[in-house]
Amino acid sequence: MLRMRFSKEGNAVWISHLDLMRLLMRAFRRAGIALKHSQGFTPHPELSLAMPLSVGISSACEIADFSLAEGETVPPEQIPDRLNAVLPEGVRVSDCYDDGQKLKYLAWLEAELTLIWDGGVPENAETAIADLLASERLLVEKHSKNGPVETDIRPMYRDVSLTRTAGTELCLRVTCAAQNPTLNPMLIDAAIRRHLPALAPDFTRCRRLRLLNAGNEPFR
Amino acid sequence: MNEAIDRRLERILPGVQKPARYVGGEYNQTVKDLAEVDTRIAFCFPDTYEIGMSNVGMRILYEVMNNMPGVWCERVFTPWGDMEDAMRQHGLPLYALESHDPVRDFDLIPFSVGYEMSYTNILTMLDLAGVPLHASERKGLHNIVFAGGACTYNPEPLADFFDFFSLGEGEESTVEIVDCYRAAKKNGLSKEAFLLEVSKIPGVYVPSFYEHRYLPDGRLESIVPLHGAPEKVTKRIVQDLDAAVFPTKPIVASTEIVHDRVNLEVMRGCIRGCRFCQAGYTYRPVRPRSPQTLMRQAREALESSGDQEITLSSLSTSDYRYLASLTDELTDWCVARKIGLSVPSLRADNFSRDLMLKLSAVRKSGLTFAPEAGTQRLRDAINKNVTEEDILKTCEVAFSGGWNSVKLYFMLGLPTETDEDVLGIAELVFKILQTWKAFASNKKRGVRIHVATAFFVPKPFTGFQWEPQITPEEYMRRVHLLKNNLFSKSIEYDYHDSRLSEMEAVLARGDRRLAPVIEAAWRRGAKLDGWLEYFDYDKWIAALDECGVERSFYTTRGFGTDEVLPWDTIDPGVRKDFLLRERERAFRSEITPDCRHGCAGCGANGLLTEGRVCDA
Ligand code: SF4
Numbered sequence: 001m002l003r004m005r006f007s008k009e010g011n012a013v014w015i016s017h018l019d020l021m022r023l024l025m026r027a028f029r030r031a032g033i034a035l036k037h038s039q040g041f042t043p044h045p046e047l048s049l050a051m052p053l054s055v056g057i058s059s060a061c062e063i064a065d066f067s068l069a070e071g072e073t074v075p076p077e078q079i080p081d082r083l084n085a086v087l088p089e090g091v092r093v094s095d096c097y098d099d100g101q102k103l104k105y106l107a108w109l110e111a112e113l114t115l116i117w118d119g120g121v122p123e124n125a126e127t128a129i130a131d132l133l134a135s136e137r138l139l140v141e142k143h144s145k146n147g148p149v150e151t152d153i154r155p156m157y158r159d160v161s162l163t164r165t166a167g168t169e170l171c172l173r174v175t176c177a178a179q180n181p182t183l184n185p186m187l188i189d190a191a192i193r194r195h196l197p198a199l200a201p202d203f204t205r206c207r208r209l210r211l212l213n214a215g216n217e218p219f220r
Numbered sequence: 221m222n223e224a225i226d227r228r229l230e231r232i233l234p235g236v237q238k239p240a241r242y243v244g245g246e247y248n249q250t251v252k253d254l255a256e257v258d259t260r261i262a263f264c265f266p267d268t269y270e271i272g273m274s275n276v277g278m279r280i281l282y283e284v285m286n287n288m289p290g291v292w293c294e295r296v297f298t299p300w301g302d303m304e305d306a307m308r309q310h311g312l313p314l315y316a317l318e319s320h321d322p323v324r325d326f327d328l329i330p331f332s333v334g335y336e337m338s339y340t341n342i343l344t345m346l347d348l349a350g351v352p353l354h355a356s357e358r359k360g361l362h363n364i365v366f367a368g369g370a371c372t373y374n375p376e377p378l379a380d381f382f383d384f385f386s387l388g389e390g391e392e393s394t395v396e397i398v399d400c401y402r403a404a405k406k407n408g409l410s411k412e413a414f415l416l417e418v419s420k421i422p423g424v425y426v427p428s429f430y431e432h433r434y435l436p437d438g439r440l441e442s443i444v445p446l447h448g449a450p451e452k453v454t455k456r457i458v459q460d461l462d463a464a465v466f467p468t469k470p471i472v473a474s475t476e477i478v479h480d481r482v483n484l485e486v487m488r489g490c491i492r493g494c495r496f497c498q499a500g501y502t503y504r505p506v507r508p509r510s511p512q513t514l515m516r517q518a519r520e521a522l523e524s525s526g527d528q529e530i531t532l533s534s535l536s537t538s539d540y541r542y543l544a545s546l547t548d549e550l551t552d553w554c555v556a557r558k559i560g561l562s563v564p565s566l567r568a569d570n571f572s573r574d575l576m577l578k579l580s581a582v583r584k585s586g587l588t589f590a591p592e593a594g595t596q597r598l599r600d601a602i603n604k605n606v607t608e609e610d611i612l613k614t615c616e617v618a619f620s621g622g623w624n625s626v627k628l629y630f631m632l633g634l635p636t637e638t639d640e641d642v643l644g645i646a647e648l649v650f651k652i653l654q655t656w657k658a659f660a661s662n663k664k665r666g667v668r669i670h671v672a673t674a675f676f677v678p679k680p681f682t683g684f685q686w687e688p689q690i691t692p693e694e695y696m697r698r699v700h701l702l703k704n705n706l707f708s709k710s711i712e713y714d715y716h717d718s719r720l721s722e723m724e725a726v727l728a729r730g731d732r733r734l735a736p737v738i739e740a741a742w743r744r745g746a747k748l749d750g751w752l753e754y755f756d757y758d759k760w761i762a763a764l765d766e767c768g769v770e771r772s773f774y775t776t777r778g779f780g781t782d783e784v785l786p787w788d789t790i791d792p793g794v795r796k797d798f799l800l801r802e803r804e805r806a807f808r809s810e811i812t813p814d815c816r817h818g819c820a821g822c823g824a825n826g827l828l829t830e831g832r833v834c835d836a
Contacts, residue, residue, distance in 0.1 A: 019476065
């Protein structure tokens with residue numbers, strides 16, 4: 001089993017999870033790297049993406065696991081260059097290795113939300129948001145099979161930091177639970193909109209920055 | 221990338237379906253350095269990204285224009301309704317996918333128009349771009365709007381909106397048109413002077429150079445060429461397909477499209493001559509590509525795209541002379557790489573049966589037949605040379621080989637059709653079911669027979685171009701007659717929308733009086749009319765009323781054989797007297813043997829340069 005890390009940004013953020021799978025499989029074909037195929041009536045390449053990324057969110061830390069076909073001898077360290085030569089803009093492979101940590105050790109995701117107010121950051125926004133996120137409970141509405149349910153997301157994030165990066169932008173960094181259950185960082189944006197409606201930003205951009213294991217070390 | 225547009229896009233895209241189709245950036249798209257570009261082209265396809273990106277013609281011409289140094293051609297498609305709404309709300313103009321620059325900043329705005337029910341999309345796109353809809357409102361050389369594609373064989377309903385039309389195959393003429401434009405721009409020509417220049421290019425039709433006069437009863441009286449324009453404009457063709465551009469580095473869509481595969485065009489033109497088929501006549505003369513060229517193009521396109529499927533396309537691929545040797549070589553190459561090879565439009569003959577079994581080594585695609593009519597008599601009348609025996613024999617081979625689904629395509633409302641012909645469809649389907657019962661290798665899996673009927677739409681430049689269309693009510697009566705005679709649960713029956721096909725018929729044989737109707741329908745909100753979720757018959761009826769246009773004039777009336785036809789200015793190579801002869805033979809249920817039995821004298825070989833032979 002091999003693992004590669006890649007980024008997804010620019011126009012590529014609009015590619016859906018399923019389309020990204022197809023895109024990567026095709027890139028492997030273009031690069032002339034044969035993937036191992038599953039058995040069965042309609043064999044398909046064995047390739048999986050660790051954490052499905054919602055459309056519109058950019059990422060510097062995507063992970064794909066795959067196996068090479070029998071007889072495929074390309075050394076893992078050559079794979080990034082070979083793939084990057086045939087990938088569309090916005091998808092770039094940074095490294096590839098065969099000693100990746102087990103996925104069950106993936107614990108945290110460091111993310112960045114850029115909150116944008118076209119008319120400038122409201123005066124009390126920084127403190128109000130910091131206070132909200134520091135409160136004991138933070139309820140959001142999650143959609144489930146039986147309709148919306150109230151969920152307290154407070155236990156699922158930590159290490160919030162807020163910086164003003166421009167007259168109209170606040171940068172919110174936060175470390176979210178990556179598994180069991182996962183917290184989509186955009187739910188923090190949803191919480192701000194729900195509990196501080198007067199401070200709802202005009203637009204929020206989201207980016208995945210880094211994956212961490214339970215020991216707070218980079219997950220790779 | 222255009223930052224102003226991107227900032228707004230970022231906010232719109234999270235709220236629309238399938239946003240990937242609105243950003244470009246796909247592998248193999250062409251991006252040029254603006255410092256080296258003197259002519260910018262926004263190549264528009266008036267339907268969704270998924271449809272347009274599956275269009276071979278569009279891909280070829282994209283390549284042709286981008287092969288020209290100094291010219292940058294980009295793609296533009298029709299946004300789906302949610303995106304259109306969002307764009308209007310946010311004041312986002314229509315932009316091209318490669319640069320995200322607004323379409324109104326481009327020099328040339330060509331459209332590829334292949335379907336009548338996409339006409340309102342043209343207006344949506346021009347309007348979203350902020351480009352005036354009417355050719356007469358666009359002054360100067362900026363934003364020259366022209367069109368090519370199958371619908372331009374009768375361009376009259378669109379005449380108000382386009383500056384000119386490029387008829388036939390565009391591989392060579394498009395280069396001439398773009399060069400003519402560059403020269404005009406360099407020399408500071410007026411638009412009028414440019415149109416005069418561009419009209420000298422063979423295959424270019426400038427509608428404003430022709431006056432259409434009508435009789436008091438509404439029929440055309442005459443078409444008068446002005447400014448010394450030629451009486452007839454002859455379509456262009458490529459003489460040597462082996463030398464013609466083929467995109468061997470195809471753009472790979474980053475989201476799913478309709479035909480997500482390499483489309484290898486093995487030949488142009490069709491030897492069959494089905495009397496209802498516009499493409500069958502207008503793509504003539506018949507010109508094959510050599511198997512050597514095709515093998516090379518297949519390898520290059522598959523390696524460059526990473527596609528997992530390739531299809532050998534043409535109007536009737538079984539008639540490609542070198543199909544056996546090509547598929548032999550290609551199957552070996554594909555099997556080794558787990559690439560699926562499909563050959564659509566196979567005929568139900570011996571050779572095809574063998575080929576079908578061979579191809580199933582790679583992938584078992586569905587079995588498809590288009591008998592078009594239910595009885596031999598009617599099949600003879602439309603010159604569809606398929607026999608019941610052949611169909612049943614092919615089904616027998618397929619069912620015993622493990623196939624368990626068949627698709628059958630028919631038309632209802634064909635000239636001379638009676639209830640007996642409609643019931644003949646049910647009988648044929650029943651016999652296929654019997655064949656399955658007798659020969660299926662695995663009966664437990666059951667069988668699915670999918671029957672689809674289209675509502676016959678008479679098209680210009682066919683043997684049936686003069687014929688009336690039956691009313692939607694009569695079509696529905698025949699649909700129900702058929703439906704009530706399809707008994708088995710294994711049969712699924714689909715039929716085309718009667719009203720959509722009626723409007724398609726109005727537009728297909730429409731004249732210049734239809735342009736205001738199209739515009740009125742669009743102003744009432746008609747859009748994406750080819751999609752049933754959008755098609756709104758009432759809007760079209762209201763638009764026809766508003767403009768005082770009677771739809772029956774173009775549908776149930778039929779056209780007299782001595783009548784001046786709106787498309788008489790266009791010469792597709794096939795002669796009118798040949799079409800008339802085909803019409804007469806149809807009424808005698810007399811077939812015209814295919815070109816391999818001898819040239820039937822359609823006239824299309826007249827387009828070939830000296831020394832070249834049709835269907836060589
Ligand atoms: S010119 Fe003759 S051979 Fe060629 S398409 Fe016409 S009928 Fe067939």
